[in-house]
Amino acid sequence: MVHFQLSLRIPICFIITIQGITALAPQQILTDNGDTHPAHLPSQQSTLSYWLREPSKALLGHHSTEELPSYADVVVVGSGIAGSFGARELVQGGKNVLMLEAREACSGATGRNGGHCRPAIYSTTRPIAHFELDTYNFLKDLVAEHNISCDWQSAGAVLSFPSEEQSYAAAQKIEALRKTDLALASKVHHYNSTRDLNRLRLVNMAGAVEQPDAAKLWPYKLVAWVLERLLEAGPDRFNLQTNTPVETLQKDGEYWLLKTQRGTVRAKDVLLATNAYTSHLLPKMKDLIYPVRAQVAALTPPADAIPLPHTHVWYVGGEGLSSDVYLIQRPDDTLIIGGLRHSAPDGEERVDHDDTVNDIIRDQLYDACHDALKLRPRCAAEPVTLPSTMDWTGIMGFSKDEKPWVGSVPEILGGGKGLWIAAGFTGHGMPVAARSAMAMAQQIMGRPDEIRLPQEYLITDERIHK
Numbered sequence: 096m097v098h099f100q101l102s103l104r105i106p107i108c109f110i111i112t113i114q115g116i117t118a119l120a121p122q123q124i125l126t127d128n129g130d131t132h133p134a135h136l137p138s139q140q141s142t143l144s145y146w147l148r149e150p151s152k153a154l155l156g157h158h159s160t161e162e163l164p165s166y167a168d169v170v171v172v173g174s175g176i177a178g179s180f181g182a183r184e185l186v187q188g189g190k191n192v193l194m195l196e197a198r199e200a201c202s203g204a205t206g207r208n209g210g211h212c213r214p215a216i217y218s219t220t221r222p223i224a225h226f227e228l229d230t231y232n233f234l235k236d237l238v239a240e241h242n243i244s245c246d247w248q249s250a251g252a253v254l255s256f257p258s259e260e261q262s263y264a265a266a267q268k269i270e271a272l273r274k275t276d277l278a279l280a281s282k283v284h285h286y287n288s289t290r291d292l293n294r295l296r297l298v299n300m301a302g303a304v305e306q307p308d309a310a311k312l313w314p315y316k317l318v319a320w321v322l323e324r325l326l327e328a329g330p331d332r333f334n335l336q337t338n339t340p341v342e343t344l345q346k347d348g349e350y351w352l353l354k355t356q357r358g359t360v361r362a363k364d365v366l367l368a369t370n371a372y373t374s375h376l377l378p379k380m381k382d383l384i385y386p387v388r389a390q391v392a393a394l395t396p397p398a399d400a401i402p403l404p405h406t407h408v409w410y411v412g413g414e415g416l417s418s419d420v421y422l423i424q425r426p427d428d429t430l431i432i433g434g435l436r437h438s439a440p441d442g443e444e445r446v447d448h449d450d451t452v453n454d455i456i457r458d459q460l461y462d463a464c465h466d467a468l469k470l471r472p473r474c475a476a477e478p479v480t481l482p483s484t485m486d487w488t489g490i491m492g493f494s495k496d497e498k499p500w501v502g503s504v505p506e507i508l509g510g511g512k513g514l515w516i517a518a519g520f521t522g523h524g525m526p527v528a529a530r531s532a533m534a535m536a537q538q539i540m541g542r543p544d545e546i547r548l549p550q551e552y553l554i555t556d557e558r559i560h561k
Contacts, residue, residue, distance in 0.1 A: 134374045137203065138448040141450050141487075145431060146316075147207075149316075159333070170364075170365045173203070175203050180528070181536045184533040190539070191332060192334070201322070204490060204520075211311060211525060212311075215227055217272050228308060234525075235247065246316070250406055255300040339355050349363060364513045364515065366532065366539070386490045390460065395481060418436075430464070432460050439456055457483075494521050499519045531552065
């Protein structure tokens with residue numbers, strides 16, 4: 096059974112029928128000659144994510160005030176992990192914050208991901224690795240300090256490679272890191288022996304990297320906790336307006352004007368936490384941050400399956416690392432598995448609606464565990480296909496250079512004084528987005544050096560034109 100809803104408001108190229116259910120075929124935001132268009136607003140209807148099954152009663156359909164305020168010190172656009180933590184920092188700093196969300200709170204990428212928080216350690220630059228590790232520890236400590244009920248478990252991660260070439264390349268990167276940052280390199284361990292690969296529950300893999308600093312969680316519940324605490328400050332401090340998409344953004348003197356169907360808001364400062372949908376408001380960024388659709392499924396393991404102690408990421412194919420699968424296991428044994436977007440034509444790039452699933456990716460996700468993981472006791476045969484209880488999609492904001500865009504938006508991109516952005520997380524927002532948006536909040540409040548951002552995240556003329 097395919098689990099999705101349809102939206103008749105999204106323009107379609109053609110219609111396909113799967114298992115008796117009519118589904119909209121993915122539409123890319125491309126013209127006939129291949130030029131790109133800005134992203135649309137988020138789909139009014141969408142597939143139901145596993146994480147959105149239990150929405151917060153306090154947040155559902157929430158309007159802090161019946162009427163839309165005409166002014167705020169700062170407007171935050173977007174209510175995912177970036178928007179919520181940026182708003183939290185601003186409110187704690189004494190700012191009056193209005194948050195505008197196009198749909199329900201945290202119904203975008205954060206509420207539709209795979210449930211991982213895994214900082215990149217050996218596969219990126221040292222400044223980025225330290226920033227991501229610091230963000231991971233910040234979130235872990237916040238959850239522990241406030242006993243946030245979001246199923247956070249620091250389970251560690253296993254990244255596995257099907258080819259000797261991929262495994263060797265990972266080992267070489269870790270060895271090179273040891274020469275420049277031994278403390279960082281000590282947080283990852285490469286294995287390629289049969290004994291270790293069996294211990295990690297892997298099959299058909301040439302090698303793997305084990306990383307203790309990685310977690311699985313219920314992302315929506317973390318963000319919902321942040322937003323619910325902010326609402327306690329009262330609407331004079333934090334005003335949340337869901338189902339209020341921003342249609343246009345323009346500069347008027349010293350103010351920014353944000354137009355919605357419910358009215359127009361003025362603010363001197365605006366923080367865009369819009370990720371995949373950024374180019375809807377800033378069309379000049381359409382080729383710097385663009386939408387890519389991800390797909391995830393909730394699978395039921397065999398009745399005699401042994402729980403997996405780690406989270407997993409594995410790569411598919413012997414050439415390059417372009418196609419990956421990511422998986423966590425929930426306390427109720429459900430397997431949350433996502434990835435394999437390159438199974439579909441064009442890799443779901445420039446697809447900006449999450450109201451359908453792709454049947455090709457769906458079927459491959461159902462079969463993905465068979466050739467990668469040992470779920471059942473050692474002598475038991477693994478089922479080729481696992482049954483699904485839910486399937487959903489979400490729209491990621493991919494960056495042209497695979498690095499987030501964090502900073503003041505320059506005029507050349509449609510910005511100017513008072514317009515800030517933290518977006519383009521390229522499917523890797525959980526260990527990045529929170530402190531990126533907090534850094535923008537601190538800059539708004541005149542405290543630019545409290546969180547040091549990696550240079551690769553900053554918006555420069557060289558980067559824009561590269």
